[in-house]
Amino acid sequence: MIHSSLRYLVVGLLLCCSMVAQGQFFEGGLILGGTVYEGDLSPKAIGDKFANIRPAGGLFVRQNFNENWAARLSFTYGTMTAADGADRRARGLSFEAPYGEIAALAEFSWPGYDPTAYKRISPYAFAGIALTHYTPKAEYQGRLVELQPLGTEGQGLDGYDEFYSLDIFAIPFGGGIKYALSPSITIAAEFGARLTFTDYLDDVSGAYPVYADLATQRSTTAANLSDPTYITRDPENQIRPEGALRGDPKFNDWYFIGNITISYHFYDLFGGLGNCPSDF
Numbered sequence: 001m002i003h004s005s006l007r008y009l010v011v012g013l014l015l016c017c018s019m020v021a022q023g024q025f026f027e028g029g030l031i032l033g034g035t036v037y038e039g040d041l042s043p044k045a046i047g048d049k050f051a052n053i054r055p056a057g058g059l060f061v062r063q064n065f066n067e068n069w070a071a072r073l074s075f076t077y078g079t080m081t082a083a084d085g086a087d088r089r090a091r092g093l094s095f096e097a098p099y100g101e102i103a104a105l106a107e108f109s110w111p112g113y114d115p116t117a118y119k120r121i122s123p124y125a126f127a128g129i130a131l132t133h134y135t136p137k138a139e140y141q142g143r144l145v146e147l148q149p150l151g152t153e154g155q156g157l158d159g160y161d162e163f164y165s166l167d168i169f170a171i172p173f174g175g176g177i178k179y180a181l182s183p184s185i186t187i188a189a190e191f192g193a194r195l196t197f198t199d200y201l202d203d204v205s206g207a208y209p210v211y212a213d214l215a216t217q218r219s220t221t222a223a224n225l226s227d228p229t230y231i232t233r234d235p236e237n238q239i240r241p242e243g244a245l246r247g248d249p250k251f252n253d254w255y256f257i258g259n260i261t262i263s264y265h266f267y268d269l270f271g272g273l274g275n276c277p278s279d280f
Contacts, residue, residue: 054081132196147203
């Protein structure tokens with residue numbers, strides 16, 4: 001169902017934009033940049049947030065319908081990560097989550113972009129929809145362990161929530177600036193946010209489960225990754241108050257991607273050969 005909805009969205013973007021004007025040119029290229037996550041484990045200091053940036057890269061294609069409007073389809077692969085620090089309560093939580101994102105975007109350039117004329121540089125904005133698959137993990141006894149199957153907040157046990165999905169929708173939006181190196185090559189720098197519909201990018205959202213429930217019904221690995229400070233606390237204070245929160249369930253998680261793209265102009269997707277001259 002998710003994949004069908006994304007397919008229909010892409011077709012709709014292309015059809016709607018194609019009615020605005022005849023096709024101008026089609027391009028494809030590379031994405032190279034970085035990803036940073038914002039959620040329950042994010043540090044508060046801006047400098048510490050930069051320390052959590054991880055590489056991201058991918059591929060994209062874009063149909064330019066006129067000087068102002070374009071539609072883009074992209075695939076990006078990267079990693080999100082964060083860990084509790086001194087400015088957070090003593091939870092001892094951490095995660096890293098490789099992800100793959102397929103996004104369908106509409107772009108608007110203003111005052112306009114035309115690599116064959118006098119509009120070789122232009123700011124632009126974009127928005128659309130994305131389907132993201134992610135896999136949160138944490139280090140335990142020297143190895144990375146996938147967190148979602150463990151149900152670290154009791155998911156799947158009697159009296160607790162169901163397991164959260166690893167396939168989510170997100171709303172990408174942002175902006176950038178593009179420049180024509182030649183009539184056939186465009187480079188761009190952009191930054192975009194992803195508003196997600198989950199609070200579990202980091203595997204943290206709601207309340208702690210009862211430690212004994214998780215240890216006996218799932219595993220001690222699950223219980224210790226749910227509450228890493230359990231074994232180090234004073235034995236008289238090991239049991240957390242009922243309903244004690246691991247995270248803040250009121251707000252969903254975000255992630256942000258900043259990147260540089262470079263693309264080659266091939267042809268007009270809807271009208272045959274492109275109209276790019278050999279030089280400016």
